[in-house]
Amino acid sequence: MIKAVEKPVSHSEKDKTVRITIDGRSIDAPKGMNLLEVARSNGIDIPSLCYHPGLEAFGACRLCVVEITKPGWENWRKLVTSCLYPVEEDLIVYTRSPEVMENRRVVLDLQLARVPNSDVIRQLAAEYGIHDTTYTKRKDADNCILCGICVRVCEAVGANAISTLSRGPDKYVEVPDPEACIGCLACAESCPTDAIGWHEENGIRHIWHRDFELVECETCGKPILTQQQIDHFVEKSGLEERYFAKCDSCRKKETAVSISRVMF
Ligand code: FES
Structure with a gap:
């Protein structure tokens, strides 16, 4: 050996x-x-x-x-x-260990009662042998498991628009003042159960009961950011607004072209 x-x-x-x-x-x-x-x-x-x-x-x-x-x-x-x-x-x-597995089963059993329609939780619970909850299912349940990620991500972005409201089983996540939201999608994209609905249509992004017009890349015309995002980033970073006028791929292409001009 x-x-x-x-x-x-x-x-x-x-x-x-x-x-x-x-x-x-x-x-x-x-x-x-x-x-x-x-x-x-x-x-x-x-x-x-x-x-x-x-x-x-x-x-x-x-x-x-x-x-x-x-x-x-x-x-x-x-x-x-x-x-x-x-x-x-x-x-x-x-x-x-058996204790760990049992503890996780209890957590998932409770989560399944909270969000009985969430595919993510249903699949995870099934991996632990739970196919239906032993607790009373929440009526008219959305997919929010109150993990707090959206609230913390929004804080990290600096918008501080999302809060948890109410208490106990009635607790929920909301944007109390929709004007504070910058429509950046950080909350929706980091939500583990896809509980935050949003969609885009004809250059308008809809999220948290509000419509945001999307600003297009000045080079390729692809919709990139909301004007509120740009204003927020300008304020936080000190960069000029024109820095946000292009999408990432156009900016990278232009940088590559200027580097090749310098080199060759
Ligand atoms: S308590 Fe550790 S991941 Fe939620």
């Missing part, structure tokens, strides 16, 4: 990493990274609904739970949300 040769780890690398075990695999993980990111970057699947790699972890859906223990814990284990839990030296992680 060929013995695997362990890669020597330099001192400086060692200071930046911790060694953990996930599902029996020994992994060197960067300090400060959360368990979900470490598992995924090593090809280990952990399901999630409220995690977005570009945003701070929120810990709302609890689907990413895993079980952890450590050598000194005398077989004591606890469930943690992997998106919020930073890696620690010697941590032993189980991503599919």
Whole structure:
């Protein structure tokens, strides 16, 4: 049998990493990274609904739970949300133990009652053996699972247009002041359950009860951004409005042409 040769780890690398075990695999993980990111970057699947790699972890859906223990814990284990839990030296992680699977089943059972028409949740629940919810289904249900990604993405964009309103089972996501929305689609494109409806027709984008006229690329005529987006980006970035007058591909082509002129 060929013995695997362990890669020597330099001192400086060692200071930046911790060694953990996930599902029996020994992994060197960067300090400060959360368990979900470490598992995924090593090809280990952990399901999630409220995690977005570009945003701070929120810990709302609890689907990413895993079980952890450590050598000194005398077989004591606890469930943690992997998106919020930073890696620690010697941590032993189980991503599919019976407790983890049961916990995820409960989460998906509840989500299925909240959004019984969501294909994403139905498919995920089916992967865990749940084909119908044991709870009362929400009447007139939309596909929103209250993961909060749209609210946080909108904050990150700087528009701050989306909020959660009401409480408990009546809680919902809304744009209280449609004038604050810039029609950028960041919320709709990052929603894990496609709960935010939008469409475009004849140069008009419709989202959040509002119509936005699309500005066309001055070179190819393709509709690109809403005027509200352009105004917002100009204000936030300090760039001139003309910077946003072309679509990405026309801008790239023009840059390539100017580079080739300089070079040849
Ligand atoms: S992804 Fe971790 S709690 Fe939702």
